[in-house]
Amino acid sequence: MEKILQLLTARLERELKRRISERVDFMLREIAYLEEQENADLHYLQRRGWSSEKLQIVCCMNSFYQIVLAPLASSAREEIPEGIGRRFRFYMGNCALMRVEPKLFEKCTPHSNT
Secondary structure: HHHHHHHHHHOHHHHHHHHHHHEEEEEEHHHHHHHHHHHHHHHHHOOOOOHHHHHHHHHHHHHHHHHHHHHHHHHHOOOOOOOOOEEEEEOOOEEEEEEEEHHHHHHHHOOOOO
């Protein structure tokens, strides 16, 4: 796992490396806690070949994605039009989930009378 983390963060600034490392540590502590609690979902994964080492690598890759790649991908998207009456999309990864009219949000948002 350390080698993967070093490869992913080799050319990053110290602060990004620290944030990724902290996130990986948090995720590994969560996995240890789930193992201690005999979590059924974790045992399911382990029975299907997801070793501790594989899960550690996934934690490294996910942390790198969340802290480095996702913000870059988000900033590289084309501008989403703003303003009442214009349409915009909700994204999950590369998929546009749906189009929503901003006026629908007005109906769902509580407004104060002041």
